[in-house]
Amino acid sequence: MSSKPKSNETIVLLMALLATALVGGGLFWLLxxxxxxxxxxxxxxxxxxxxxxATGSAGNWSRxxxxxxxxxHTDEVNALAMSPDGAVLASGGDDxxxxxxxxxxxxxxxxxxGHDDWIYSLAFTPDGSILASGSKDSTIxxxxxxxxxxxxxxxxxxxxxxxxxxxxxGETLVSGSYDHSVKLWDMDSRQERQTLRGHRGIVLAVxxxxxxxxxxxxxxxQTILIWELETGQRLRTLQSNASDINALSFSxxxxxxxxxxxxxxxxxxxxxxxxxxxxxxxxxxxxxxxxMSGDGETIASGHADQTVKxxxxxxxxxxxxxxxxxxxxxxxLSPIGETLVSSSEDRTVKVWRVLP
Numbered sequence: 448m449s450s451k452p453k454s455n456e457t458i459v460l461l462m463a464l465l466a467t468a469l470v471g472g473g474l475f476w477l478l479x480x481x482x483x484x485x486x487x488x489x490x491x492x493x494x495x496x497x498x499x500x501a502t503g504s505a506g507n508w509s510r511x512x513x514x515x516x517x518x519x520h521t522d523e524v525n526a527l528a529m530s531p532d533g534a535v536l537a538s539g540g541d542d543x544x545x546x547x548x549x550x551x552x553x554x555x556x557x558x559x560x561g562h563d564d565w566i567y568s569l570a571f572t573p574d575g576s577i578l579a580s581g582s583k584d585s586t587i588x589x590x591x592x593x594x595x596x597x598x599x600x601x602x603x604x605x606x607x608x609x610x611x612x613x614x615x616x617g618e619t620l621v622s623g624s625y626d627h628s629v630k631l632w633d634m635d636s637r638q639e640r641q642t643l644r645g646h647r648g649i650v651l652a653v654x655x656x657x658x659x660x661x662x663x664x665x666x667x668x669q670t671i672l673i674w675e676l677e678t679g680q681r682l683r684t685l686q687s688n689a690s691d692i693n694a695l696s697f698s699x700x701x702x703x704x705x706x707x708x709x710x711x712x713x714x715x716x717x718x719x720x721x722x723x724x725x726x727x728x729x730x731x732x733x734x735x736x737x738x739m740s741g742d743g744e745t746i747a748s749g750h751a752d753q754t755v756k757x758x759x760x761x762x763x764x765x766x767x768x769x770x771x772x773x774x775x776x777x778x779x780l781s782p783i784g785e786t787l788v789s790s791s792e793d794r795t796v797k798v799w800r801v802l803p
């Protein structure tokens with residue numbers, strides 16, 4: 448992440464109005480049960496302070512609503528990760544803490560402590576048993592999700608660890624850093640395997656394709672580099688006119704890449720030709736985060752204007768979600784595409800769900 452610097456259709460309100468209109472409020476309690484809206488506690492707040500702007504035909508996303516807000520962090524929340532089964536959510540931020548949440552109920556499961564500075568990035572292993580965290584303290588930590596205990600600390604970077612990802616085959620952890628390098632770590636031995644150099648400045652984002660063949664990296668040098676993950680060979684350079692490229696996300700088939708930047712919004716890249724085939728999203732200011740859905744049809748983005756936006760793969764804006772009171776630093780789409788999670792400098796995590 449680069450330096451850190453509501454509409455007429457409100458489905459939650461409509462639900463409440465419908466419930467009021469029906470005898471005894473039975474529909475409200477049925478919907479409440481369906482979406483596991485827990486009683487108000489310090490870590491979970493039912494949310495009615497959000498609005499949704501509809502701008503195009505959005506399919507299931509036309510029925511998205513804010514389910515609840517997770518509270519518990521005491522500073523900006525920079526990072527999110529979702530377990531492969533969509534059951535557990537991890538969040539981390541400037542308070543140096545990682546929180547694990549039950550994504551169904553919204554209840555906090557445990558808090559992990561150990562980093563000496565801000566947490567910038569989180570990633571689960573494919574089986575969901577290990578969580579990796581990258582920090583401003585220049586280290587990467589591996590955690591046992593079941594027990595919440597620290598397994599080991601990976602040391603090698605000389606500056607902030609901005610972005611980490613675990614390859615879908617579970618063999619490699621990739622990290623990008625302020626020290627201008629990308630490191631590949633063997634997940635079995637938990638040792639550094641290779642250091643990749645090619646960026647002329649800070650590395651802000653790393654991403655791996657679903658087949659674990661391609662690695663994409665980006666930073667402040669206006670380039671996206673495509674590498675072969677197994678060998679570390681550089682395959683292609685995508686030239687962008689954006690200064691800070693903060694986020695990357697592969698399409699499920701590995702043929703396209705989405706990037707989000709400070710100055711020029713979002714770009715969809717054809718990896719065969721190396722060309723940007725769509726550019727969009729400039730109106731939201733800095734784009735800190737992007738996430739592509741499991742079917743490759745929807746892109747979620749988080750912006751400096753405090754919104755989460757949903758786009759189709761052609762760059763048409765589908766929904767603009769308002770509810771955060773600060774820049775949105777992380778967004779995630781669930782594997783099956785019915786849950787969206789966002790985090791912000793406002794110290795909260797919001798969980799959005801598609802209504803049945």
